[in-house]
Amino acid sequence: MEKSRRSFLKLVGISTLGLGASPVLDVFAASGGHDGKPKAGVSKRLNALTAKRWGMVIDTRKFESKEDLEPIIDACNKIHNIPKLENKRHEVMWIWEDEYKHVFTHREHEFIDERIKHLPFLVLCNHCENPACVRVCPTKATFKREDGIVLMDFHRCIGCRFCMAACPYGSRSFNFRDPRPFIKEENKEFPTRMKGVVEKCNFCAERLAVGKMPACVEASNGAIAFGDLEDPESEVRELLRSNYTIRRKPDLGAGPSVYYIV
């Protein structure tokens, strides 16, 4: 026990120094094993879904009206304890719908076909390859994981909202007040947030870790595909190969990982 205690303290010391993840694992690896004793450590679940770079393809041809999007948005809201605030200024949104001219601000033109003009589009965090929000965060509370997912560490966020100013897609929300009273049914499996932190879509990182696809993907009846953009055999790559797709504001160089088939 003494040994594990020592190594654990060492680990704690290192992690509080903020040296990041890998030294933590090194200490774990170094902490035992020579004498045949099991070593303390952390690992991923065997059934976790992994990818080199997660991406999403939304087939907007499969949607006709707001009613088609509702179950998708609701699934996310419910699972992530997203509050419904009446005050528009304090709204919290992870995935929502908006018109073509607002979603694809640079592609709008006056003669666009009627279907596209009135079709609601799903909007969410683009999990950019080169995310401006991560670049500006002063505490690394928002960070890009190796698998491309841009995440929020709610434990660390100081609520400076620099990331909200930096995001060119308006994907981030701030908890202007305690969200708890505005959550209809709480999902105990997922934490709520507290006032004063920023939040946004997390590509359902908590579900991928236990082998489940994102909630919106499951609720979409096949209209949303999710997979590894680096894997040529993946479903998303197949869709990107065989369809014309667009991304939001690609000219900014952020490299969004959400693609739309129109």
Place this chain on the structure above:
Amino acid sequence: MNDKNKIVAGLIIFAAIATFPFWYNMGKAVPVPEPKLSEKAKAAKVCVEPKEFMKSEHMQVLDVWRDVVVRNADRVYLSSSGKEYNMSLSSGEESCMGCHSDKVEFCDKCHNYASVDPYCWDCHIAPKEKK
């Protein structure tokens, strides 16, 4: 210097204020509370690490856990005893609160005594109290 009286009076006032918490709490000492284990925790006999270690270091354990879960997506903890645990504070059966299901009797008892107020529960949802 004729300020002797003023200085003495000032010193007395300072001493009274500085020692106020002791006067105020005199005779109110409460015995150190013993957290109550749930049936499930009793049956399991052992936590993810030995009891004494958890008693003194659970906050560090939770701090490291939250970092590796949120930032590295590592969810499995291999304890020094060689057993694997799900690293989670409050999500279901396979979590800290899945076993220590009574927050009031287990967490709050000591935290109140020690007058610490961790903000875990601002976000994490505690299990419903059994009435």
Place this chain on the structure above:
Amino acid sequence: MLELAFKGSKKYWVWIVSLCSVIGFAFICYLWQLGFGLGITGMSRDVSWGFYIAQLTFFVGVAAGGVMVVLPYYLHDYKAFGRITVLGEFLAIPAVIMCLLFVIVDLGQPMRLLNVILYPTPNSVLFWDMIVLNVYLLLNIVVGWNVLEAERNNVKYPGWVKFLAYTSIVWAPAIHTVTAFLYCGLPGRGFWMTAILAPRFLASAFAAGPSLLILLALFIRNVTKFDPGKEQIQSLAKIVAYALILNVFFFLCEVFVVFYSQIPSHMSHLQYLFAGLHGHNAYVPWMWSAMAFMTIGIILLVIPTARKNESVLAVACIFVFAGTWIDKGLGMISGGFVPNPLHHINEYIPTIPELVITLGIYAIGALILTVLYKIAIGVKEESSGAKDTCESC
């Protein structure tokens, strides 16, 4: 020297007490904000920075502007400014403290402030802003205090103080440049995305800071025995004039680029501020007032006869300060957020508690400034008084 701040007239104490009561009231509002969250402000999902950050931006400018009396003295050996460098340094101290306070009241989780140091992130401009502001604060405290103390003791300040003074001269433009970099490197915010933002900030700073200094100098001459000097005030006025002209020139450069290129994402913000967009026009009268104020300021400061009349000069300085304040402390931040990246328009109007908290920080700034100036002028009066007695004997 601190004891000089404790000896004052009745008016001085009334002023101090009233500032303290404003601070106390604002603190109660801040406690409310701490409890409820930033929802008590007018900020929103779309306009996520408001009055607090705008004031931060403006007062970084005021702090940097203090260097305009320090630089000519140390770099160009302009002796006339020697007697008032401390006024510049002692203006920078409360200005920077106000900036730091504006950052703190703007945080959603102020208790976690130290995370910025615990998890240092050099790619974040905010990290650098924190460093440059704190260092600038320290430089001004050390330099200002030591120079003043040396003056009181009739000795020359030590050599290392001069070295720090030089450092602070380089540092002043740095703090405002870094502050501009907070905004101008953000993709998708057309209003700020311009390389002229940092120069524009500096120009407006070197107009706003010295114009406040002139007003303070005129005030000091009226109520104390210390005269900052006619020549000094006129030199400062020229600095204000040319900095203000540059500020307006840079702005017009921006206007040309935006409207000649006709790129909507850059144009829409200026349209919103100066003409209103889709019926949203709360800022239009303010912005045109700012332009008018700055134009009047330029005219009054450039015409020598007007500038040399100190009553006119005071009016001009008020116009300059108000104009640059609206330009930077009001339009600069909310203008960048409206319309939002999805071209929706949600206007930002500050709320009363937000304004009270802002006022509280202004009062803290005024309190620190009062105390520091009281000390500085006490020392100045002592030494000139000593001179007087010598002359009489």
